[in-house]
Amino acid sequence: MTPPDTPRDTPRDAPRDTPPDGLPRTAGELRATGHTPRSVKTEIHDNLLAALRGGKDPWPGIVGFSHTVLPQLERALLASHDVVLLGERGQGKTRLLRTIAGLLDEWTPVIAGSELHEHPLQPITPGSIRRARELGDGLPVAWVNRRDRYSEKLATPDTSVGDLVGDVDPVKVAEGRSLGDPETIHFGLVPRAHRGIVAVNELPDLAERIQVSLLNVMEERDIQIRGYTLRLPLDVLVVATANPEDYTNRGRIITPLKDRFGAEVRTHYPLDIDAEVGLVRQEARLVAEVGEPLLEVLARFVRHLRESSAVDHRSGVSARFAVAAAETVAAAALRRSALTGETPAVARPVDLETVPDVLRGKIEFEPAEEGRENEQLLHLLRLAVAETARTRFAGLDLEPLAETVANGHLVTTGAGVPAADLLSALPELPVLHDVALRAGASPGDPPGRLAAAVELALESLYLARRLAKDSDDDTTVYGR
Numbered sequence: 001m002t003p004p005d006t007p008r009d010t011p012r013d014a015p016r017d018t019p020p021d022g023l024p025r026t027a028g029e030l031r032a033t034g035h036t037p038r039s040v041k042t043e044i045h046d047n048l049l050a051a052l053r054g055g056k057d058p059w060p061g062i063v064g065f066s067h068t069v070l071p072q073l074e075r076a077l078l079a080s081h082d083v084v085l086l087g088e089r090g091q092g093k094t095r096l097l098r099t100i101a102g103l104l105d106e107w108t109p110v111i112a113g114s115e116l117h118e119h120p121l122q123p124i125t126p127g128s129i130r131r132a133r134e135l136g137d138g139l140p141v142a143w144v145n146r147r148d149r150y151s152e153k154l155a156t157p158d159t160s161v162g163d164l165v166g167d168v169d170p171v172k173v174a175e176g177r178s179l180g181d182p183e184t185i186h187f188g189l190v191p192r193a194h195r196g197i198v199a200v201n202e203l204p205d206l207a208e209r210i211q212v213s214l215l216n217v218m219e220e221r222d223i224q225i226r227g228y229t230l231r232l233p234l235d236v237l238v239v240a241t242a243n244p245e246d247y248t249n250r251g252r253i254i255t256p257l258k259d260r261f262g263a264e265v266r267t268h269y270p271l272d273i274d275a276e277v278g279l280v281r282q283e284a285r286l287v288a289e290v291g292e293p294l295l296e297v298l299a300r301f302v303r304h305l306r307e308s309s310a311v312d313h314r315s316g317v318s319a320r321f322a323v324a325a326a327e328t329v330a331a332a333a334l335r336r337s338a339l340t341g342e343t344p345a346v347a348r349p350v351d352l353e354t355v356p357d358v359l360r361g362k363i364e365f366e367p368a369e370e371g372r373e374n375e376q377l378l379h380l381l382r383l384a385v386a387e388t389a390r391t392r393f394a395g396l397d398l399e400p401l402a403e404t405v406a407n408g409h410l411v412t413t414g415a416g417v418p419a420a421d422l423l424s425a426l427p428e429l430p431v432l433h434d435v436a437l438r439a440g441a442s443p444g445d446p447p448g449r450l451a452a453a454v455e456l457a458l459e460s461l462y463l464a465r466r467l468a469k470d471s472d473d474d475t476t477v478y479g480r
Contacts, residue, residue: 019107019143027120028137030109037119039235040149040195041080044103048077051103059099062092063282064275065267069096072265077103081262082218082238084203084253090318091267092279093241097152097199100239104146108195112140115187116194116232117149124194124232149196153189155206161213164188166225185225190217193236203240204251211254214238218260244314269306269319273299279319284326288333288345291452293388293439297352298325300384305363310376312364321362325355332415333448340418346448349455350413350476352381382463389460392438398457400431402466406480411458414475419451426454 024030038046051058052074059070073096076083085093110117114128120141123129132139153164161167166188190198200206216222218238222231240261242253258264270276276299277292284290302322305311329351337345356377365373404426405411411425426432432454433443439453458478461467470477 019145023107023143024109025141026137027132027135027139027141030120030141031137035109035121037122040104040197040237041077043105044077044100044237045080047103047105048074058103059096060102061282062096062099063279064270064272065092065096068271069265069267072263076263076265079262082260083263083265084240084242084258084261085265085267086242086244087267088243088269088316088318090316090320091269092319093267094152094199094201096267097197097239097241098150100237101146101150101197104149104196106146107143108146108149109141110144110195112142116191117144117196119195124234149193150199151189151193151196152199152201154201155203157205157207159206159210161210162186162188164190164210165213165217165223166191168225190214190236190238191223191232191234194232195235197237197239200238200240203242204253206251208251208254211257215256215260218257269316270299273303276302276319276322280322280326283319284323284330286326286330288330288337288347289448290326290330290333290347291440291449293392293456294329294347294349294352294452295326296391297349297381297384297388298322298329298355300387301325301355301381304380304383305377308376308380310365310369310372312366315364317363321359324359324362328354328358336415336417339416342418342420342448344446344448346419346446346452348413348419348448348452349385349459350415352385356381385456385459386463389456389463393435393457393460396431396434396438398431398435398461398466400429401426401435401457402461404429405458405461405467405478411454411478412475413451413455413458413478416474419447422451423447423454 024033024035048058050056058074059065062070073083077100085096087093108117109120111120111123111128111131114123114125116125116128118124118128120132120139123132153159166185168184168186203211216224217234217236221234221236223234238261270279273296277295280295280298299322302317302319302325305317305321306313311317329347330345332351332354333347334345336351337343356374360373360377363373363377365376369376409426411422413422432450435457436442436445436450436453439456441449441453443450458467459469462469462478467478468480470479
């Protein structure tokens, strides 16, 4: 699980502030160690192969792609291909791209002060070539962490060729340099990613005339800036993301550029409930305890939304919806804890009712469903609760609980009802111990966990029409 103080979508754990001691500090020292320059694709190829052979997971934090997307991506990287990930929103495309940076060497040598992270033994810009010639083995060497070798650009309509490739720097010209001097060039994102990875998010959003500027980078591995004859043998891995064209209708990847990507890998939403729950558990920042049964409800809820004819399937239902839903449920539990003084804060099924109202705007419905959005969300949420309860309590006879409540032991729950009050409404029943165990709780657990289990059983009885339920703004009462 990602630590709570770690930003989402990070390539690897945060690097050390400084490289290890004892690394070469001049080109001569580096050459003396027998160091041999490798291209970035060879570096990724070698490190990925070593991880696979050593049984190490090359993709920490990536859930649900183990047997589908990751094998395809691994084959593409082992073949040294540039890659485009194609998939609907919220499928983890950007997260996956950022994880590729973890396959780079942790530290790599560069010419100290060079703009493009040039290798001390392979300078490519006129300025660095001149320095290497003048200083020889005394050329200073710096060390760059792999995290600084990953560059990312969101393809917005205002992106220019200068942003990606470069342009003439008027400040350098004003300093007295000739327009014909290659050192007047201000390099863009792609050249600055030399010896690293450059990622373009939402590539079809890039204007077609701007996409043309990437053609040389993708095939000839050089750049052309205005009228300069400068040729830089760039060493980059180009990766990109795109939504299906039939959904976005905002643009397309031009055919010559698409042809230059060696691999197109299609992503998908989690294929099973366990993967969806694992993803939510990993990504959600939960401010209160949310038990596995409730996470399972949310996972089933999201899957029903993706399959529903009422939802616009071209837009998809992002994995972020399930994450936001879990965070909303946890927040509802924390609010109840603040109001009642109950600790620890534990989410209960009643907190699920907060999800449709808060997250309705994250779903795109078909036009025919206008005005019925909440009704559809509540129906699918109840269906998810019923399925989860049926799975959890399969083979368990809940009739004693139903009879007890129907015979006058009314149970009240709500946003301001403490777990102890809910539990005290029921007499000691052997079936409640089984209910708790099936829901992942035990008799010695805090009241909140036991109340969450009991409430799930009560809600399943209501959905099976074996109990009634009366609700107002603050409370819900289960009874005959």
